[in-house]
Amino acid sequence: MSFRNSVYAATAMSLVTAGGAFAEIITIATVNNGDMIRMQGLTDDFTAKTGHEVEWVTLEENVLRQRVTTDISTKGGAFDIMTIGMYETPIWGANGWLVPLDDLSAEYDVDDLLPAMRSGLSHEGTLYAAPFYGESSMIMYRTDLMEKAGLEMPKAPTWQFIREAAAAMTDRDNDINGICLRGKAGWGEGGAFITVTGNSFGARWFDEDWNAQFDQPEWAEALNFYVDMMNESGPAGFATNGFNENLSLFQQGKCGMWIDATVAASFVTDPEDSTVADKVGFALAPNSEGVEKRANWLWAWALAIPAGTQKEDAAMQFIEWATSKDYIELVAEKEGWANVPPGARSSLYENPEYQKVPFAQMTLDSIKAADPQNPTVEPVPYVGIQFVAIPEFAGIATEVSQEFSAAYAGQQTVEEALAKAQALTNDAMEAAGYR
Amino acid sequence: MARAVTQQRKIINTAAAWAVGLLIFFPILWTILTSFKTEAQAIADPPIFLGFDWTLENYSAVMERSNYGRFLWNSVIIAGGSTILGIIIAIPAAWSMAFVPSKRTKDILLWMLSTKMLPAVGVLYPIYLLFIQLGILDTKVGLVIVLMLINLPIIVWMLYTYFKEIPGEILEAARMDGASLKDEVLYVLTPMAIPGIASTLLLNVILAWNEAFWTLNLTAAKAAPLTAFIASYSSPEGLFYAKLSAASTMAIAPILILGWFSQKQLVSGLTFGAVK
Numbered sequence: 001m002s003f004r005n006s007v008y009a010a011t012a013m014s015l016v017t018a019g020g021a022f023a024e025i026i027t028i029a030t031v032n033n034g035d036m037i038r039m040q041g042l043t044d045d046f047t048a049k050t051g052h053e054v055e056w057v058t059l060e061e062n063v064l065r066q067r068v069t070t071d072i073s074t075k076g077g078a079f080d081i082m083t084i085g086m087y088e089t090p091i092w093g094a095n096g097w098l099v100p101l102d103d104l105s106a107e108y109d110v111d112d113l114l115p116a117m118r119s120g121l122s123h124e125g126t127l128y129a130a131p132f133y134g135e136s137s138m139i140m141y142r143t144d145l146m147e148k149a150g151l152e153m154p155k156a157p158t159w160q161f162i163r164e165a166a167a168a169m170t171d172r173d174n175d176i177n178g179i180c181l182r183g184k185a186g187w188g189e190g191g192a193f194i195t196v197t198g199n200s201f202g203a204r205w206f207d208e209d210w211n212a213q214f215d216q217p218e219w220a221e222a223l224n225f226y227v228d229m230m231n232e233s234g235p236a237g238f239a240t241n242g243f244n245e246n247l248s249l250f251q252q253g254k255c256g257m258w259i260d261a262t263v264a265a266s267f268v269t270d271p272e273d274s275t276v277a278d279k280v281g282f283a284l285a286p287n288s289e290g291v292e293k294r295a296n297w298l299w300a301w302a303l304a305i306p307a308g309t310q311k312e313d314a315a316m317q318f319i320e321w322a323t324s325k326d327y328i329e330l331v332a333e334k335e336g337w338a339n340v341p342p343g344a345r346s347s348l349y350e351n352p353e354y355q356k357v358p359f360a361q362m363t364l365d366s367i368k369a370a371d372p373q374n375p376t377v378e379p380v381p382y383v384g385i386q387f388v389a390i391p392e393f394a395g396i397a398t399e400v401s402q403e404f405s406a407a408y409a410g411q412q413t414v415e416e417a418l419a420k421a422q423a424l425t426n427d428a429m430e431a432a433g434y435r
Numbered sequence: 436m437a438r439a440v441t442q443q444r445k446i447i448n449t450a451a452a453w454a455v456g457l458l459i460f461f462p463i464l465w466t467i468l469t470s471f472k473t474e475a476q477a478i479a480d481p482p483i484f485l486g487f488d489w490t491l492e493n494y495s496a497v498m499e500r501s502n503y504g505r506f507l508w509n510s511v512i513i514a515g516g517s518t519i520l521g522i523i524i525a526i527p528a529a530w531s532m533a534f535v536p537s538k539r540t541k542d543i544l545l546w547m548l549s550t551k552m553l554p555a556v557g558v559l560y561p562i563y564l565l566f567i568q569l570g571i572l573d574t575k576v577g578l579v580i581v582l583m584l585i586n587l588p589i590i591v592w593m594l595y596t597y598f599k600e601i602p603g604e605i606l607e608a609a610r611m612d613g614a615s616l617k618d619e620v621l622y623v624l625t626p627m628a629i630p631g632i633a634s635t636l637l638l639n640v641i642l643a644w645n646e647a648f649w650t651l652n653l654t655a656a657k658a659a660p661l662t663a664f665i666a667s668y669s670s671p672e673g674l675f676y677a678k679l680s681a682a683s684t685m686a687i688a689p690i691l692i693l694g695w696f697s698q699k700q701l702v703s704g705l706t707f708g709a710v711k
Contacts, residue, residue, distance in 0.1 A: 033673055057656050061672070074563050252478070252480060
């Protein structure tokens, strides 16, 4: 090789390495929801600040879960950042699959993260995913129908009140159902809802020795209560309704009350899509009289870095950018305060501008009322409120929720469903070596 | 002799055929209609059939958010590439099975088909690990190979059925005229089997275009085809049915148009050999 060629080659090499050090292209897998799509639209701000570019892989939640699980368990390296939830984070963190986020910058202010979120996304005190947005669940109700029924919604109602109010608001002739709740099979759909309902009646999935508890009276009480109330005041075919079906019913004015994710508040109060936008009130998720736990869950969509990625520095920079206080300001400036990602940072709820958003305070109160470390009245060996953070749970809970949905649809009795749930859960836990 | 068909019977038959056709096409029609509605109209109960304000806002939202061109290009390469590669491999295979069958030909054919009986997810991990080792994860080359392998049994079976219809004497005559094996397959057999090859090609392009397990699981940002484009608009927490419908319409439009223009080929190919 001639001298001149060597110089060219050396220059080219140094340019390539310099380019590599300063500007990377990172691939991020994420879910399709409003907050995430908004973030994709604002990526230019990140590129302008750091020089790194971003490629997005947006997938439906269940497809995403399968996709990223395959990749991380085989160390495939297809993604530099994965959007995961509170269920996966502690399990994957314990497996050593994620880069610990223990080296975040001072201006990031990690102590500003809401304590419930931080603890739900940690394993043994180490944070493994940064919350992009967090949610709990709460009651959304029609203020006009409540008034018509001559009732007033307390800030923290009981299930007994909810049942009575639902019956009073139901108007079958005008196609108004007093209450709409999830009944659809699937651990993240109806399974999540009935698990928190169980918590609020004093029930739990397992005792401290991992024995299933579906044969206990608390579960029978919770499930019978749910079925009776839904038969009295719920919509036809509630056994197959999930989040989207209930959202659709509520937006069209066909539900008096709906207990579901706090993120729904921004949909039902949006005048463009909702016919009842100006008639919605909020209250804490209920509990059964005398039970200290309420039926509200806790969830976060969070950003995590798979261990072994070649672009860890750029990925870390992105996570700091996307879950920072500055990002919240950026969204507020471009799209208004009602559209900022909620539920992740304490400082957001101290902001006077954000306090004007109608559902802000109730969202915060709901998140604060949820405690993933102590989700139930009786002690349990697991973490998680609407789920049990063990790898086997998704499979078991999907089967259990199928049995429950069959009971909602009247294909079997509540007692039959509980007996089957008890047997299949114990079998699966035995096979997995817990018992 | 053809049966005499009365006028009345003709009308009934035509009406029945249209009814069945519309019934089958209705879900696609509904998707296309929904893509022109607002999100609120998309979930209206009772559903609105035609009396809504037609809007293109979903299409502009989808175009703004996604790089449709890239997904489309990936789909074209993956579906086209895997089909052509499959045909090139399958023609000699089908030729040998049709014209020089051995004792085990039937068993081989059945064995090939049996690979289709395994649920795809059963081999997801082995294939994924192979892809990592070979460095072809999230590449079009990787997907062309996998989809070719998946559709190969169908291609061989279809071509075998068509080739069986061609009289062996013609090939024999070619051989007597001094045609080599290559000439025989390339200049005698292939031209005669064009309708069969064309319909095999079309059917496999459609199958590869719609394949949504491997194309989702073996891609990330670079090689993702239109199936991933649709999946990015589906959401269990949020009612975005109109946008999802717009994305679906954009994903199926090219294949629908291709199918429309080649329907004569498809039908004649699929019924080829049905009557002897």
